[in-house]
Amino acid sequence: MKERLYRFMQGRYGSDTLNRHLAIFALVFILIGFLFRWQILVFFADACLIFAIFRTLSRNINARYRENMKYQAMIQPVMKNVNLTKRRLSDKEHRYYKCPSCQQIVRVPRGRGAIMITCPRCHNVFEKRT
Ligand SMILES: [Zn+2]
Structure with a gap:
């Protein structure tokens, strides 16, 4: 089973920061969507998950890598503050x-x-x- 999964994922992109954040966004959209009964957010959650699965299984590794780099550059100012806050709280x-x-x-x-x-x-x- 493990061997089959390994062979299936060979040459495919796998996961990265953008995919992890897409999964988190999807979870947040689903929670808020269900709480306030906003159907549109559940649709956004589905879109995030489908995009994340597409990226994970994609064989176009260069394109997925570039998307992730662009995303990381975009969120860098936010992540800098998040990391500093984490450090402040743990130190x-x-x-x-x-x-x-x-x-x-x-x-x-x-x-x-x-x-x-x-x-x-x-x-x-x-x-x-x-
Ligand atoms: Zn100074």
């Missing part, structure tokens, strides 16, 4: 501040009281409580 030993002059994110140790922070990029000095 209990540091605090993260934005440099007021160049917006560079600066990581400093927690629990040191008021400290002067020197930005590694623009060397601007600012004070924060840690």
